[in-house]
Every structure is written in C-alpha cells, then in structure tokens.
Amino acid sequence: MNLTLKIWRQKDSNDTGKMVSYNVTDISDHMSFLEMLDVLNEQLVNSGDAPVAFDHDCREGICGMCSLQINGEAHGPDRGVTTCQLHMRMFKDGDTITIEPFRAKAFPVIKDLVVDRSAFDRIQQAGGYISVNTSGNTQDANSIPIPKADADEAMDAATCIGCGACVATCKNASAMLFVGAKVSQYALLPQGRVEAKERVMNMVNQMDKEGFGNCTNTGACEVECPKGISLTTIARMNREYLSASVTKD
Amino acid sequence: MSTGKGMTSVGRKVLMALSGFFLLIFLLQHSAINFLSVISPDMFNEVSHFMGTNPVVQFALQPVLAFGVFFHLIMGIVLEMQNRNARPIKYVDNRPGANASWMSRNMIITGIMVMLFLAIHFYDFWLPELNVKFIKGDMTGLNTEGQYRYYEELRHKFVDPIRVVLYVLSFVFLSLHLLHGFQSAFQSVGFNHNKYTPTIKKLGNIYAILIPFVFIFIAVYHFITKTA
Ligand code: HEM
Ligand code: SF4
Ligand code: FES
Numbered sequence: 001m002n003l004t005l006k007i008w009r010q011k012d013s014n015d016t017g018k019m020v021s022y023n024v025t026d027i028s029d030h031m032s033f034l035e036m037l038d039v040l041n042e043q044l045v046n047s048g049d050a051p052v053a054f055d056h057d058c059r060e061g062i063c064g065m066c067s068l069q070i071n072g073e074a075h076g077p078d079r080g081v082t083t084c085q086l087h088m089r090m091f092k093d094g095d096t097i098t099i100e101p102f103r104a105k106a107f108p109v110i111k112d113l114v115v116d117r118s119a120f121d122r123i124q125q126a127g128g129y130i131s132v133n134t135s136g137n138t139q140d141a142n143s144i145p146i147p148k149a150d151a152d153e154a155m156d157a158a159t160c161i162g163c164g165a166c167v168a169t170c171k172n173a174s175a176m177l178f179v180g181a182k183v184s185q186y187a188l189l190p191q192g193r194v195e196a197k198e199r200v201m202n203m204v205n206q207m208d209k210e211g212f213g214n215c216t217n218t219g220a221c222e223v224e225c226p227k228g229i230s231l232t233t234i235a236r237m238n239r240e241y242l243s244a245s246v247t248k249d
Numbered sequence: 250m251s252t253g254k255g256m257t258s259v260g261r262k263v264l265m266a267l268s269g270f271f272l273l274i275f276l277l278q279h280s281a282i283n284f285l286s287v288i289s290p291d292m293f294n295e296v297s298h299f300m301g302t303n304p305v306v307q308f309a310l311q312p313v314l315a316f317g318v319f320f321h322l323i324m325g326i327v328l329e330m331q332n333r334n335a336r337p338i339k340y341v342d343n344r345p346g347a348n349a350s351w352m353s354r355n356m357i358i359t360g361i362m363v364m365l366f367l368a369i370h371f372y373d374f375w376l377p378e379l380n381v382k383f384i385k386g387d388m389t390g391l392n393t394e395g396q397y398r399y400y401e402e403l404r405h406k407f408v409d410p411i412r413v414v415l416y417v418l419s420f421v422f423l424s425l426h427l428l429h430g431f432q433s434a435f436q437s438v439g440f441n442h443n444k445y446t447p448t449i450k451k452l453g454n455i456y457a458i459l460i461p462f463v464f465i466f467i468a469v470y471h472f473i474t475k476t477a
Contacts, residue, residue, distance in 0.1 A: 006341075019341055072344030098342035105335050171345060171354055172332035174258075204257050213335030214258045214328050216356060217433040223348035232441045239439025241259045 001027050001093035007052055008100045010109050029089035036088055053112040059084040064161030068113055069100040074165035074224045082226045102168035106210040119210040120162050126206035127199035128182045130191050150188045157184035159227040166221035172213030177221040179207050180233035187240050197244035204241055266437035268321040269430055280463045286403055287470050294397035298390040322364055329357045352429035359426035366419030373406055407471035416468045420461035427457035
C-alpha cells in the first residue's frame with residue numbers, strides 16, 4: 001500500500017519543530033509500524049536526508065521503548081499493543097497517517113519522535129523497589145504464603161512496561177496509571193508492605209515534582225495502555241496514599 | 250493530606266471528591282424540599298420557613314455549604330490549570346473521543362455552566378431572602394396578607410419562560426457533570442471494588458438523571474400551571 005506520513009521533525013530540544021509530509025510506497029500489510037518507518041528512513045538516507053529518529057528496542061512489546069502518537073492515539077488505533085506490535089494491516093492504501101511524539105511537559109522532546117522519559121525512572125527510584133538483603137541468606141520466596149488472587153493481581157500490575165502511553169493519552173498528561181501500577185505491584189505482596197507507606201508518599205511526591213497532571217478519571221489511559229493496566233491500580237494508590245498520609249508520623 | 254510541603258495531586262483529588270460528595274448530599278435534600286412545592290404548598294411553606302429561619306441551618310449549615318461550593322469551584326479551576334500546564338505543546342492530531350467520554354473530558358465546562366446558574370440562583374432567591382430577613386429584619390416569613398410567602402414567591406419566579414429555559418438548560422449541564430462526577434468521586438477517594446463499583450456506576454447514572462430531572466420537572470410544572 002501507498003501512504004502519506006505527516007511526521008513531527010525537530011532537530012534537537014531547542015528547535016521549535018514542525019510537521020513534515022512524506023510518501024512511502026509498496027508497504028506490505030504484514031509489516032509492523034516500525035518496519036514501515038524503517039522503509040521511510042532507508043528512503044531518506046538514500047536521498048541524503050536525515051532519518052526520522054524514533055525510540056525502539058525489543059520490537060516485541062516488552063521493553064516499553066517504542067512510543068509514538070499515531071493518528072491521535074498512543075501506540076496507534078489498535079488496542080492492547082505497543083507501536084512495535086502495531087500491524088500495517090490496521091491501515092488502508094492511500095491513508096494519511098499523523099505521527100507525533102508523546103506530548104507532556106514531563107516528557108520533553110529530544111529529537112523528532114524521541115522523548116525523554118527519565119521522569120519515570122526518577123519516580124521508580126523514589127520508591128519502586130523493596131530493600132532486601134541479597135547477601136546469599138535470602139529466604140525462599142515460596143516460604144511466604146500469598147493468596148493466588150493477590151499474586152495474580154500484583155503480577156498484572158507488574159506487566160506495566162513504563163512506555164508512557166498513559167501519560168501521552170491522558171488529557172491532563174497524568175502519570176497516575178503508571179504510578180498506580182508500580183505502587184500496586186508491591187502493595188499487594190507481603191514483601192512490599194514493609195515499605196508501603198514511604199513508597200506511596202515518595203512516588204506520588206516525585207510524580208508531582210516531575211510536572212505530570214492530576215487524574216480526572218476519564219479512563220483514557222486504561223483504554224490505550226498496551227498492557228491493560230486497570231484503573232483499580234489508581235484507586236489503590238489513592239487509598240494507600242490516604243491511609244499513609246493519615247497514619248504516617 | 251500533605252507531606253509538609255503543600256498538597257499533592259492525590260490530596261487535591263481527594264478534596265475535590267469530598268466537596269463533590271458533600272454537594273451530592275446537599276442536592277438530594279434540596280430537590281426533596283423543592284418537590285414538596287408540587288405535592289403540597291403548605292408543606293413546602295412550612296419546610297421553607299424552617300430552613301430559612303432555623304439558626305443551625307442558617308448559621309452552621311449554610312456557611313459550610315457556601316464554603317463547599319466555593320472550594321469545589323476554586324479547586325476545579327486549580328486542577329484544570331495544572332492539567333493544562335502539564336501539556337504545553339498540544340497534539341496536531343488529537344482524537345480525545347477515541348478513548349474517553351465527553352462528560353469526563355469537560356468537567357470544567359459543565360461545572361462552570363452550573364456555577365453560572367448558581368449566580369442566577371443567588372440573585373433570584375438567596376439575595377432577596379437575605380434582604381428580607383437580615384436587612385429588613387423580617388423573620389416572620391409572612392406576606393402582607395399574613396400567609397407564608399415562600400410558595401407564591403416560587404410560583405412567581407417560574408412565570409418567566411426565559412428563566413424556565415435557563416433553569417432547564419442548567420440542569421442538563423448538571424446532569425452531564427454528575428454522569429461522570431458521581432462515580433469519579435468514589436475512584437478519587439480510592440474506592441474501586443469489583444463487587445461494588447458496577448453498582449456505584451449504576452447508582453451514579455440514576456442520580457445524575459433523576460435529580461436534575463426533578464428540578465426540571467418542578468420548574469416546568471409551575472410554568473405550565475401558572476395562573477396568568
Ligand atoms: C460550582 C460549579 C462547579 C464547578 C466549577 C465544578 C467543577 C468540577 C471539576 C472541574 C471537576 C473535575 C475535577 C477533576 O477531576 O479534575 C468536578 C468534579 C466533580 N464535581 Fe463539580 N463542579 C461544580 C459543581 C458541582 C456540583 C453542584 C456538584 C454536585 C451536586 C458537583 C459534583 C462533582 C463531583 C461528584 C465531582 C467528582 C469528583 C472527582 O472526580 O473526584 N460539582 N467538578
Ligand atoms: S500503565 Fe500501561 S500505558 Fe502506562 S506506562 Fe505502564 S504499560 Fe505504558
Ligand atoms: S520496542 Fe520494545 S515494546 Fe516496542
């Protein structure tokens with residue numbers, strides 16, 4: 001199929017940037033969206049132009065590096081997939097596709113479609129871990145009984161790959177789904193309870209410091225999240241935060 | 250709610266929800282009393298007089314209500330401004346309808362429309378009441394013929410078709426506000442449970458449609474049955 005691409009081009013973080021149109025031809029509907037961009041970049045390089053910079057790594061939906069706001073939706077029009085898993089068969093011959101970087105004050109553009117998502121790393125560093133002694137005397141994990149339902153829910157929360165689609169899609173650029181997932185994966189397990197109060201307070205504080213917006217519970221994040229992280233994780237974060245702020249000294 | 254350095258996003262949302270809950274309870278009470286005007290003018294008069302002169306209502310509950318509305322409004326505007334700031338560069342291609350309802354995305358618009366209504370409402374009912382009771386010092390609630398004045402005053406307001414139309418429109422906006430707001434408030438205070446949340450959402454839809462409908466019904470009823 002032949003497509004018109006409208007892509008955000010920006011030389012570096014100081015450049016104002018603009019949308020630029022390109023044409024690509026003979027795109028197979030078996031290609032992934034990133035493979036389609038590879039075709040474009042090869043074309044650009046061959047004609048002596050700068051290729052379009054975009055983030056990617058695993059290309060199998062697990063690393064969370066790929067991003068892209070495609071036709072106004074994070075990771076494009078499909079549901080439950082990252083951009084690298086988005087197939088070109090979701091589009092039709094002759095389509096015009098708009099490709100923009102994830103937009104948020106906390107995710108500044110570095111170049112073209114690449115944004116700096118290190119705000120997420122700093123939120124994780126603020127509390128997204130448990131302090132355990134790894135000296136070799138660690139207790140066998142199976143010696144602590146955990147209800148299957150809790151283990152499953154914690155696992156579901158832990159599938160968040162930190163891609164930032166929730167922020168990109170939220171009208172408020174709120175990071176609450178990401179932080180909700182990270183708080184939940186620990187809050188549900190006994191190992192995580194030990195530092196639960198400090199964790200939720202520190203992570204929420206860091207989230208605010210990074211300049212993400214407030215949650216209006218529109219639910220857009222849950223719809224666009226490639227991993228199906230649930231809004232219930234945000235509610236859990238809210239009540240963890242509430243109880244921590246009331247009981248913590 | 251804070252960690253010493255001001256309030257967090259979660260704290261702000263909890264307060265937004267608490268003020269929302271408070272307004273939801275208030276509105277339930279207000280609609281019930283207003284509905285009496287359709288069933289029984291006498292009962293409406295009695296209750297209005299009680300609410301208008303009881304010191305607990307006047308000097309304890311009313312200031313709390315005024316503060317609640319004011320707080321909800323200010324916090325709504327603060328949240329909206331912060332949220333806009335969080336995305337300084339907008340998308341060229343934006344399709345917000347693809348993943349979220351209109352109601353959830355436009356709480357500030359529906360909320361401000363409700364606020365505009367409240368301004369008219371204060372002008373219509375509240376200021377005249379303050380004037381009669383506290384400036385003229387007439388706490389009797391009686392008209393010149395020695396009968397309670399509340400019912401006839403209410404009837405008089407709904408003679409004007411423009412006022413009735415504004416009234417109806419405002420409650421449509423309130424309905425849109427609550428179609429998202431009711432269930433959202435539960436989520437904000439951290440209540441989301443597989444067993445109860447579906448029921449809360451249903452209750453929210455019933456509340457958001459029924460309560461504004463009652464207010465609309467009352468206005469239209471008095472307009473239609475007016476004695477020229
Ligand atoms: C004075 C006019 C009003 C304004 C400007 C206003 C504004 C807002 C805004 C902007 C929000 C969304 C906040 C956010 O999630 O980011 C909101 C939520 C809400 N409003 Fe209002 N509102 C008004 C009146 C009312 C009234 C009269 C009621 C109830 C009868 C009400 C009930 C609620 C509820 C329950 C929520 C949900 C709280 C939450 O999401 O946590 N509001 N309001
Ligand atoms: S919650 Fe979903 S959308 Fe948000 S960062 Fe995690 S995986 Fe991505
Ligand atoms: S490149 Fe790893 S998730 Fe898409």
